[in-house]
Amino acid sequence: xxxxxxxxxxxxxxxxxxxxxxxxxxxxxxxxxxxxxxxxxxxxxxxxxxxxxxxxxxxxxxxxxxxxxxxxxxxxxxxxxxxxxxxxxxxxxxxxxxxxxxxxxxxxxxxxxxxxxxxxxxxxxxxxxxxxxxxxxxxxxxxxxxxxxxxxxxxxxxxxxxxxxxxxxxxxxxxxxxxxxxxxxxxxxxxxxxxxxxxxxxxxxxxxxxxxxxxxxxxxxxxxxxxxxxxxxxxxxxxxxxxxxxxxxxxxxxxxxxxxxxxxxxxxxxxxxxxxxxxxxxxxxxxxxxxxxxxxxxxxxxxxxxxxxxxxxxxxxxxxxxxxxxxxxxxxxxxxxxxxxxxxxxxxxxxxxxxxxxxxxxxxxxxxxxxxxxxxxxxxxxxxxxxxxxxxxxxxxxxxxxxxxxxxxxxxxxxxxxxxxxxxxxxxxxxxxxxxxxxxxxxxxxxxxxxxxxxxxxxxxxxxxxxxxxxxxxxxxxxxxxxxxxxxxxxxxxxxxxxxxxxxxxxxxxxxxxxxxxxxxxxxxxxxxxxxxxxxxxxxxxxxxxxxxxxxxxxxxxxxxxxxxxxxxxxxxxxx
Numbered sequence: 349x350x351x352x353x354x355x356x357x358x359x360x361x362x363x364x365x366x367x368x369x370x371x372x373x374x375x376x377x378x379x380x381x382x383x384x385x386x387x388x389x390x391x392x393x394x395x396x397x398x399x400x401x402x403x404x405x406x407x408x409x410x411x412x413x414x415x416x417x418x419x420x421x422x423x424x425x426x427x428x429x430x431x432x433x434x435x436x437x438x439x440x441x442x443x444x445x446x447x448x449x450x451x452x453x454x455x456x457x458x459x460x461x462x463x464x465x466x467x468x469x470x471x472x473x474x475x476x477x478x479x480x481x482x483x484x485x486x487x488x489x490x491x492x493x494x495x496x497x498x499x500x501x502x503x504x505x506x507x508x509x510x511x512x513x514x515x516x517x518x519x520x521x522x523x524x525x526x527x528x529x530x531x532x533x534x535x536x537x538x539x540x541x542x543x544x545x546x547x548x549x550x551x552x553x554x555x556x557x558x559x560x561x562x563x564x565x566x567x568x569x570x571x572x573x574x575x576x577x578x579x580x581x582x583x584x585x586x587x588x589x590x591x592x593x594x595x596x597x598x599x600x601x602x603x604x605x606x607x608x609x610x611x612x613x614x615x616x617x618x619x620x621x622x623x624x625x626x627x628x629x630x631x632x633x634x635x636x637x638x639x640x641x642x643x644x645x646x647x648x649x650x651x652x653x654x655x656x657x658x659x660x661x662x663x664x665x666x667x668x669x670x671x672x673x674x675x676x677x678x679x680x681x682x683x684x685x686x687x688x689x690x691x692x693x694x695x696x697x698x699x700x701x702x703x704x705x706x707x708x709x710x711x712x713x714x715x716x717x718x719x720x721x722x723x724x725x726x727x728x729x730x731x732x733x734x735x736x737x738x739x740x741x742x743x744x745x746x747x748x749x750x751x752x753x754x755x756x757x758x759x760x761x762x763x764x765x766x767x768x769x770x771x772x773x774x775x776x777x778x779x780x781x782x783x784x785x786x787x788x789x790x791x792x793x794x795x796x797x798x799x800x801x802x803x804x805x806x807x808x809x810x811x812x813x814x815x816x817x818x819x820x821x822x823x824x825x826x827x828x829x830x831x832x833x834x835x836x837x838x839x840x841x842x843x844x845x846x847x848x849x850x851x852x853x854x855x856x857x858x859x860x861x862x863x864x865x866x867x868x869x870x871x872x873x874x875x876x877x878x879x880x881x882x883x884x885x886x887x888x889x890x891x892x893x894x895x896x897x898x899x900x901x902x903x904x905x906x907x908x909x910x911x912x913x914x915x916x917x918x919x920x921x922x923x924x
Contacts, residue, residue, distance in 0.1 A: 350488065350672045351518035359397065365397045368410030372397045373415045373705065375409060381425035384664035384678045387469070387656050389693075394425070396685040399704035403728055404680055407468050409828040411860035414535065424693045426686040427663040427677050428455035428686035428703060429641035432596055432670070432833025433525075433554070433577050437463040439779060439808065439850070440890065441858040446485045447718040448863035450708045453688040453698040454641040456676055458487040458521060458666075460630070461514060465505055466812060467493055467855050470513050472725050475521070479721045484706035486684065490554065491520045493542050494528030497810050497895040498917070509808040511542050515549055521670045522546070524554035524754075525577075528900035530915070532571055533564075543572040552670060555593070559584075565591055568684065575669070577627055580605055582612030594615040594669055596625040597661075599644050601635040601886045602753045608645060610651045624667050632872070632888040633867040638745040645696035729807055729836035729856030731814070733786030733924075735828055740791070740821045742778055744919050746909060747793035748902055753884040754893040757900075758902045758911075758918075770819040772800050775881075781809075781895070781904045781921075784856070788921040790908055797890070799881030803841035807856035808888070810895035811906060838891075840876055848876040 353364070374396040381404070383390045393405040409415065423499050431449065436442035442459060449455070464473035480487045491514035495502055523546035526532065543553055555568055555576035565576075569591050577596035579585045581602070588595050599606035600780025606626065613620065618779040626644040628635065635712040639646065641662045648658035666678025675684050685705040688698035701709040701866050708716045747761030763776060770776060779794035784807070794817060806815045814831070818824040823841045830839040830846055836856025840848040850869045852859055859866040871890065877887050884890060894904050903910045908920035 350521070350675055353675075356398065358400075361400045362397055362400060365395065365402050365411075370397070371411045371413050371415045372402065372409050373416065374685070374702070375412070375415055375760055376425065376689075377417055377419045378421035379425045380420075381658055381679045382421065382427065382656060383680070384427065384660060385680070387660070389424075389656075389813050390865045391504075394679060394687070396702070396705055399481045399685055399706075401679065401681060401683050401685050401687075420689060423458070423699070424661050424690040425679060426688050426690060426693075426696075427679055427683075428701070429453045429645070429662045430456040430458070430666040430676060431627060431641055432458045432625050433627035433629055435462075436460065437858050438630050438632050438892075439635055439859050439870060440863050441723075441834070441853065441854055441860070442480060443483075443718060443721045444485070444859070444861065444863050444866075446480070446483065446487070448636070449640050450485060450701060450703055451714055452639045452642045453696065454699055455686050455701065455703040455708075456488070456489065458488045458670065460491050460492070460525075461520075462492050462495070463855075463857065465510070465514075466495065467726060467857075468523045470510055474517075476721065476723075476725055478587065481519070483718050484671050484704045484708065484716070485718070486686070486704070487519065488670075488672075489514070489517070489520045490516045490525065491517075491523050491542075491546065491551070493523060493526070493539050494531065495811070497529035497903065498897055498899050498907040498910050499811065500906050508538070512545060515542070515546050515551065520551065522552040524573075525556040526553065526568070526573060527556045527896070529556065529568060529573075529898075533567060534915075539881060540571060550671060558899075562587055562591075565593065569593055579609065582609060582616060585609060585613065585620075586616075588616070589623060590790065594623055596623070597604055598627055598629050599647060600627075600629040601631040603629070606647050607651055610648055610653055611805050614652055621653070621661065622665065624661050626661050633863060633870045637867060639697060642696040642698070646832065649694055649696070659693070659696070717732055718745055718749065721857050721919055723854045723860065726855045728853070729784065729812075729831075731784065731786070731828075731832045735782070735825055737821075738822070739780075739782075739789055739924065742779070742791050742793060744792045746902075747776070747795055748779065748894075748904060748909070750794060750796035750884070750890065753889050754896070754899055756894075756900075756902050759795055763793050768821050772802075772819060775799060777801060777817050777819050778821065779904065780811060780814075780824070781906070782814040782816065782828075782907065783924075784813050786924060788906065788923050790904055790906075790919075790921045791921075792904070792909060797882065798877065801840070801877065801880045802843065804839070804877075805831050805841075806838040806891050807836040808838055808852055809857075810892055812855065812857055815891055815894065816905075838873060840873065841897075842880075848873040
């Protein structure tokens with residue numbers, strides 16, 4: 349459960365506002381607002397003192413000295429939006445993404461802790477979180493149980509002590525997502541113990557069950573899963589609801605499923621909107637040009653969902669499910685003063701945003717800049733080694749074929765290992781995963797990524813290790829050297845010339861700057877890749893999921909080329 353933020357003096361002062369002994373800081377007068385429990389539009393006056401709503405109703409304060417009074421007649425007022433499933437490191441970083449999101453009305457995140465677990469000891473991770481908690485924004489977190497790949501010595505990252513330290517935090521509201529659920533079904537009692545520990549602390553367990561059969565869903569519910577965000581069809585939504593699993597509908601850059609799911613729910617006249625939430629599931633930057641949760645609400649409105657249901661799915665439903673409705677998701681007495689002022693209920697992008705009593709946006713303009721976070725706590729990417737000719741040996745008989753953005757399958761690779769270049773126009777390229785500390789490498793062939801990429805390197809990956817792709821070993825080597833120069837990032841090299849570069853100075857995985865900036869740089873990189881034959885939807889997702897063993901069928905992992913279905917290493921990594 350979230351920690352109550354107010355000390356005794358704070359509460360006594362709030363009571364004094366009601367008694368007229370102190371003045372509220374802000375009064376929104378003549379507000380037409382959504383009452384989330386009545387599920388109706390109501391009219392009244394909203395009093396704000398500090399970061400809290402102290403009154404909502406017909407009365408005006410007795411004492412209005414120094415109070416900012418805003419007549420919002422003709423406007424529509426809704427709770428700040430909550431994104432319940434955030435991966436806050438998809439090139440952007442938690443600080444920059446929060447500042448960007450707030451301008452669109454999304455002022456609360458439930459965020460993945462994976463990046464922190466893989467790069468930092470808990471003490472340092474928690475110190476960054478404490479910095480984020482000082483912002484006029486609400487951060488909550490997941491507690492991961494697995495890496496979603498095959499790490500050497502995974503137990504060092506996901507030790508019992510480390511996992512339980514995360515679960516002990518008041519701002520960690522859920523365990524998961526359960527990308528490692530096959531381990532659980534195979535009898536992993538350590539993961540089951542963590543699930544039970546989370547549930548004993550009142551936290552939810554989020555699944556990750558794409559394409560799961562009814563039998564699998566039943567087993568996962570018995571093992572402790574409370575919710576899932578992977579339904580891709582209406583029947584899959586129904587199947588989850590049937591077994592008491594809460595459903596978060598997804599709308600992301602490679603899975604924009606929300607319109608069809610909502611249309612199907614309406615067509616079948618399913619009265620389940622009180623049990624639904626929505627998420628963008630850590631989309632890559634460009635997807636957010638036209639909004640975040642406001643975008644999801646707009647999708648819902650456009651397909652005919654009742655406006656109140658649309659807003660509840662992005663606010664109250666989330667708050668109630670995660671046991672945080674005493675603080676979030678409602679315009680009612682005692683909640684955080686986190687409020688979106690809209691033109692009307694059919695226009696979810698807010699004109700003004702109040703978050704924890706602080707104006708972030710007024711009349712369409714940003715009026716508050718988030719204080720900076722000290723990222724120096726995270727060590728720089730230090731690639732203090734060279735790649736030599738011996739590293740570029742490609743004699744493995746098995747290659748990885750890219751079926752779509754994220755699904756792969758094996759194929760028989762018949763490329764001579766001594767070739768310094770592969771022919772342009774063909775779908776085969778060299779592929780390497782290199783340990784960020786230079787201890788090991790995995791070499792193979794990838795088919796279906798491109799036709800004309802000569803040298804490509806990325807420190808953005810599931811594990812933070814280095815991915816190299818290309819048809820020219822010389823250009824691949826230079827691309828690697830370029831990301832060394834910029835302390836991490838994604839670089840495209842052609843004929844010794846840098847064609848595109850996206851610097852990721854925070855740990856080699858996150859952009860140190862505004863989301864608007866990374867959107868522009870990402871767009872140039874993606875366009876350069878499309879010009880060179882990348883034919884899928886989102887190359888950034890492809891990079892991230894090459895290592896992800898919760899997806900079929902073959903993956904590039906620190907342990908080697910991994911067969912997901914057989915749960916075995918097909919070809920091991922090579923020590924350098």
